[in-house]
Amino acid sequence: MKDLNHQLAGLGTTIFTVMSALAVEHGSINLGQGFPDTDGPDDVLQAAADALRDGRNQYPPMTGVPELRQAVAAANLRFYGLEIDPNTEVVVTSGATEAITASLMALINPGDEVVLIEPLYDTYVPVVRLLGAIPKLVRLSPPNWDLPRAELAAAFGPRTKAILLNTPMNPTGKIFTRTELEFIAGLLQKHDAYAVCDEVYEHLVFDGMQHIPLMTLPGMRERCLRIGSAGKTFSLTGWKIGYITADKRLAGVATKAHQNLTFTSAPNLQRAVAVGLAKDDSYFAGLAGELERKRNLMAEGLARIGFGVLPTHGSYFISADFRPLGFNGDDMAFCRHITEAAKVTAVPVTAFYDAPDAPTHFARFAFCKRDEVLLEALARLEKLFGTRGAAATTAALTPPAASA
Secondary structure, three states: OOOOOOHHOOOOOOHHHHHHHHHHHHHOOOOOOOOOEEEEEOOOHHHHHHHHOOOOOOOOOOOHHHHHHHHHHHHHHHHHOOOOOOOEEEEEOOOOOHHHHHHHHHHHHOOOEEEEOOOOOOOOHHHHHHHOOEEEEOOOOOOOOOHHHHHHHHHHOOOOEEEEEEEOOOOOOOOOHHHHHHHHHHHHOOOOOOOEEOOOOOOOOOOOOOOOOOOHOOOOOOEEEEEEEEEHHOHHHHHHEEEEEEHHHHHHHHHHHHHHHHHOOOOOHHHHHHHHHHOOHHHHHHHHHHHHHHHHHHHHHHHHHHOOEOOOOOEEEEEOOOOHHOOOOOOOHHHHHHHOOHHHHHHHHHOOOOOOOOOOOEEEEEEEOOHHHHHHHHHHHHHOOOOOHHHHHHHHOOOOOOOO
């Protein structure tokens, strides 16, 4: 029989599926996949339930129901001072992963180059290659994940069409600083390129730091497609409601991609998300504060056991070096080991690299869980490894000063 699609046929099963299945097999606490274990705000849930019974359950408009497009535009103005036309510059998608794909489809022609920053979310590279483009990878290094400016500049060239920028960043928890963003903006202008900005963790920022959309910088309004996620903002990951904010020229082509991917999303969920985006500032501050507290709980517990804990300033995740525990295998072996022996599951950080020479001694833990779940996971790890927390691991908990 004839070959199937080479790119897809050659892809392995996503690491999140692999580790979640392993967690189920061993009755393990799953701190691998990034989803909360509690539902989102009651008023948002109630709005979805009410909207399901209001007689508007047929196809909604392709770009999203008017209520949600208006809410996305209002949120852009409220949080970032961006004036957005809800009728021409917002596209509602079936989750942020579709938004990323649609945005890349809107930009890329076969043979174009796309700059990607490692470590990265595991769908980025496959989608770029499926579209016939060439990924140009630039690597950040732990513990601080500073932007390597010379390497980034070298990755741009005459064929560069776009950069895919994730901030706050998964899995590192890095928040790109204004000076880093200004450097990226300069490269985009110099090379006449665009940016697909994955900002799904925009409201999950810690340590008094600030999320700055690249789109807010001078000259970037017409070059950026900015992606948000109701799943991350309202702890409702199963709803799969994402949204693209972009100049109408870019949004128009992204809409055509969306038309040929999913066309639309559940209308009652869209209207409920509109209710969520209009919530008081206290909700968004409280969400970040609660997750920062859970980050601290997890970081302190891992350090006490003896992990080398890396700083994380945003997102759901914290990464840790397991070499101080005396484990000599790679990160996949370590994650299998703790799943089987401690009944706690994490994700190997090599899953977030495309190149074969990735660091193999980090595991990523999700802390977006109930306190009792996190405490039980730490207790199980402590039972397996004991407490070996050296001063060096405690020092790793102190985040570095943010640059201007």
